[in-house]
Amino acid sequence: MDRQMILFQSPVMGVRGLQGFVGSTCPHICTVVNFRELAEHHRSRYPGCTPTVVVDAMCCLRYWYTPESWVCGGQWREYFSALRDFVDSFASVGIKLVFFFDGMVEQGKRNEWVKRRLKNNREISRIFHYIRSHREQPGRNMFFIPSGLAIFTRFALKTLGQETLCSLKEADYEVASYGLQYNCLGILGEDTDYLIYDTCPYFSISELCLESLETIMLCREKLCESLGLRVADLPLLACLLGNDIIPEGMFESFRFKCLSSYTSVKENFDKKGNIILAVSDHISKVLHLHQGEKKLEEMLPLGPNRALFYKGVASYLLPGQSSPWFFQKPKSLIMLDKQVISMSSDPESKQEVPICTEPESKQGVPMCTEPESKQGVPMCTEPESKQEVPMCTVPESKQEVPMCTVPESKQEVPMCVEPEPKQEVPMCAEPESKQVPMSKEPESKQEVPTCAHPEIKQQLPVETDSDFNLEVPMYAHPKIKEDNPMDMDSEIKQQVTLVSDPEILKVARMHHVQAESYLVYSIVSSGEIECSNTLEDELDQALPSQAFVYRPVRQRVYTLLLGSCRDDISASLAVKEWFVYPGNPLRHPDLVRPLPMIIPGGTPSLKSLWLNQEPAAQARRLDALLACFNLSSSRDELLAVESPLRALCCLLIYLFVQVDTLCLEDLHAFVAQALCLQGKSTAQLVDLQLEYISPRAVQLGSLLVRGLTTLALVNSACGFPWKTSEFMPWNLFDGKLFHLKYLQSEKGYSVEALLEQNRSWLTRFHNLKAVVCKACMKENRRIVGRGHWSSHHTGRWGRQGSSSHRTSSACGHSGQGQPWRDQGPGSRTHDHDQWRRY
Known part of the structure; x- marks a missing residue:
């Protein structure tokens, strides 16, 4: 319990109140796991594939900065040493790390960014007041990360030979997409949004013990069991509670109505905990009852916030995923803030991920468990749950939607297909999968299978200019398509750019993605x-x-x-x-x-x-x-x-x-x-x-x-x-x-x-x-x-x-x-x- 209390005192982002709720109401979704054991289990299931943990680096800065002195401008030599110890600890058990950093602030999240910056200003004022009063550094309870920590952490990790990427939008989406697409061992971070995304397992950085490589795994399937929800309902719940896109006050009256009619209010829970239970109860007992008969806007008081709400729910849908709560056409679009938001998939990605499976089974990408596994490794699926979720249903549309068959149930479910399907990405899905050619990792120079992230190993000739003085080789991010440079140009031109030269934009984008x-x-x-x-x-x-x-x-x-x-x-x-x-x-x-x-x-x-x-x-x-x-x-x-x-x-x-x-x-x-x-x-x-x-x-x-x-x-x-x-x-x-x-x-x-x-x-x-x-x-x-x-x-x-x-x-x-x-x-x-x- 002490470990969990430390976790829930950490500053987190994501869904309002969810982190505290997990700690106080359903701590059973938190399981102590050991990365060494998880890596061994992963290798036994997928021979030849390197266990990979995708790291939300922005969530980890406070954890990584261990020097006692922080107020004087940064103890950079100590910090670099701490990062090296972190990397070496995972390398010692054969785990590859991929680090993601926030690349830019999305317009829809600017208000939240501003709110946090103003809050930080107040914290900084208190720090200087303390220094003037006591002539000493405040305690760790007032800790504020040194200026420039994020940017120099990127360079430090690249110096240490680590794969370091910078997002083209806020990093949590790309972290979740990467973890799902490349069958990663899990996500390491501190953001409750990773409980909402239908992706690989989520591990807490604040609970990580580097010596033993033990931490807490937060299981979204167990969270759903506690709330009476399906995984596909979590984006809906997140938006009704409020997150970085949906202001907390937008559905305040709706939440109050749910709380008023909720019959199981527990006196020992805090108000936010009861609200989460009440809203979840309303989704499972009221909204599910009419699902498929009424549109979501008829069941919720969306009003003028309809477009923003749909954008919020869609922001949790990873490439190839859909939501049972959308009854528009799969490719229907919502215009919001002059941005085009696709309701059935990632608005930027053109990569197709196989989804010929049950909707709740992670779109055919093996996750952290096997139902028949008897090994003593903590798992986070409900193998007995066979509940089906409609995908891309278009009741009013006469358009034919390609169907795929779920092997176990023989039922056909619609499949969201991109208008211009790209070549499928080979997945490290099963041990008996076909062999993949070997390539050399730039960091280690050792031959490893390319099944972990096949597209990243394609070099771009124009970006390897020796005059750039880059200290590590440059590789393409999964979102960058090398087959036709003009594809990227057309994608970039969907937004207003101050530089129109597609070649310059391509080079700038590549250096941005590679955190250079x-x-x-x-x-x-x-x-x-x-x-x-x-x-x-x-x-x-x-x-x-x-x-x-x-x-x-x-x-x-x-x-x-x-x-x-x-x-x-x-x-x-x-x-x-x-x-x-x-x-x-x-x-x-x-x-x-x-x-x-x-x-x-x-x-x-x-x-x-x-x-x-x-x-x-x-x-x-x-x-x-x-x-x-x-x-x-x-x-x-x-x-x-x-x-x-x-x-x-x-x-x-x-x-x-x-x-x-x-x-x-x-x-x-x-x-x-x-x-x-x-x-x-x-x-x-x-x-x-x-x-x-x-x-x-x-x-x-x-x-x-x-x-x-x-x-x-x-x-x-x-x-x-x-x-x-x-x-x-x-x-x-x-x-x-x-x-x-x-x-x-x-x-x-x-x-x-x-x-x-x-x-x-x-x-x-x-x-x-x-x-x-x-x-x-x-x-x-x-x-x-x-x-x-x-x-x-x-x-x-x-x-x-x-x-x-x-x-x-x-x-x-x-x-x-x-x-x-x-x-x-x-x-x-x-x-x-x-x-x-x-």
């Missing part, structure tokens, strides 16, 4: 990006938000990516930015125009940056990267700096030009920590002790890490002039070490003391400092110590005479009344000028 780029595909395809919360102190008016500091860089990236759009409508071209910063209510995106950039030889095309393999192209890529940071004049000095410190120098020059409240002591702390980091082991970093926590240093740490994520955007937009290892935080930054150097520098420690009396670091320190100071002087920015600040730092709005306007405020302390937090969130269109001050 950051934000680029969102910009070129939809012109809309987002950035989640950052540890920023809303009461410190002296330091601007990272959203403002790096906006000019993003604006130049927009020019690079959208340059082909410069025509008679260029004046109205703007990218929608959903960036979280203090004071932004997120009611509307900020509309941000591209910013002109100067590149020697002119602005190159994306084809020349992304596809040109000539030796001179690499120099053009680097020129573009430096121009995005307005550092073209410092090219030679930066190239003389060794890797990975040149990336740090690039960011420090940009930061100190942009923000006048950064002083010489800050520069010393940044450079000293980077040099000292090179000589410290992970164990030494763990043992570092801090005298106290400074809220300003916390924000500076987050500001630098967000700079590294911005560098990831620029690097991918420019065609990868730098290897990703050059700007990975575990090679450049340790939050606790930076905090230590910041406190020492603030106290007036000498450079020798900051460098721990290491003479070899002293020369490098002065060289790096000289590069930064010289570049800043070219922009009329003189870096001085805090004691040399004069009264001319008034925080006035205006423009500097240089090409790079910057920001400043009086004396660098909080509470000076600088207007950084009041700079017009909302739908106004922003040029670069108004975001600068001196």
Whole structure:
């Protein structure tokens, strides 16, 4: 029971109230399982197939981040070590991991995204209040993941040789689809939606014991047994309760009516638990009674919410699946928010999955059990349940629907067929299935059967350009079809794209799916990006938000990516930015125009940056990267700096030009920590002790890490002039070490003391400092110590005479009344000028 209590205290997503209900009302659906035993059982059933667990990585970030220090900007070396231990634990029992990350926020879930970001803002405010009051890091109960954790986890996993994918919509759908299509051992995550999807088993990441590889399996079939429902009813239940698509208040009156007529209300259950029981009772005893006779909208008070409701239910239907609650034609469409939603299958996927089976039997893909199995492995099916669910019934339609026969019952059931059926994907369905050719896994170089994910092993020739400096081979996502490039182009053109070149869109999409780029595909395809919360102190008016500091860089990236759009409508071209910063209510995106950039030889095309393999192209890529940071004049000095410190120098020059409240002591702390980091082991970093926590240093740490994520955007937009290892935080930054150097520098420690009396670091320190100071002087920015600040730092709005306007405020302390937090969130269109001050 203790294990279950830990599970249900974890932050989860999905269906409202379902996680708590499972813990309090039907904990029997949770079974302790061991991955080693599950893997052995899987291999015995499917010889030659590698047991695969598909991981919802966004759900796992809190679990993976085990370092004790989290508020200082991230303990990246420790974190990388923890990820390696996680991967090695599964590899030791022969389990392959496939990691999925959220690629973009669907429009239908934007409101929920905003609600969570505003909630996080309140949590961050409490964190800084605690730091100011106690001068120490809050307890784990206030834990907030370090900025940039998700993006750098992608790169870390790829560095560790793991298959890492980025979704084209929210990841939970693609995770569930992947688990079903490739007969995965299960899904590892923390989202109650995985109880709703009719897919492979769902395992809890928060309950995972890495040493023993034991965790909790949550069984949807047992949940249905407790609620008196069928698996096919779960999407209906989820939408009536409210989820990320359906607002909780939409069916509040309906739920109240169900609760009022429910005769089995249990006093020892909470209100949400009773509501779930009442709604389930209404589905099983009332809606089932009229199913097949009345349309769903006649049985439910859908009203004007009909389209949104159907979209919500359809969002749980994986490729090849249908719902018995839809009585429209199988291909009937609902227009909602200018999006086309198919009611019988995934609106994007064109892959056909065999479904010639009983509807409740997972469409012919063997799941976690065999009814006749006597082995002592926990199972999650009801072998005795032979209940049939109508599929794709079209009572009013005269159109013929292909039928397929259920072997056991000899009954014919309709089968949803795509208008242009694609070649069937070979499935690892039974031990006696035909042999499959062998291919080499890129990570392990060992020969394994391709039955786990056959389509992913087809290489795309155009994307293997050596100039990209990619550290692992590129493979196609199942949703990417290699047979005809124009198929992808037509699919992409169903939405409005800012870049019309199908070849560029294909490359951008491929790099996005393979988790090699950051934000680029969102910009070129939809012109809309987002950035989640950052540890920023809303009461410190002296330091601007990272959203403002790096906006000019993003604006130049927009020019690079959208340059082909410069025509008679260029004046109205703007990218929608959903960036979280203090004071932004997120009611509307900020509309941000591209910013002109100067590149020697002119602005190159994306084809020349992304596809040109000539030796001179690499120099053009680097020129573009430096121009995005307005550092073209410092090219030679930066190239003389060794890797990975040149990336740090690039960011420090940009930061100190942009923000006048950064002083010489800050520069010393940044450079000293980077040099000292090179000589410290992970164990030494763990043992570092801090005298106290400074809220300003916390924000500076987050500001630098967000700079590294911005560098990831620029690097991918420019065609990868730098290897990703050059700007990975575990090679450049340790939050606790930076905090230590910041406190020492603030106290007036000498450079020798900051460098721990290491003479070899002293020369490098002065060289790096000289590069930064010289570049800043070219922009009329003189870096001085805090004691040399004069009264001319008034925080006035205006423009500097240089090409790079910057920001400043009086004396660098909080509470000076600088207007950084009041700079017009909302739908106004922003040029670069108004975001600068001196």
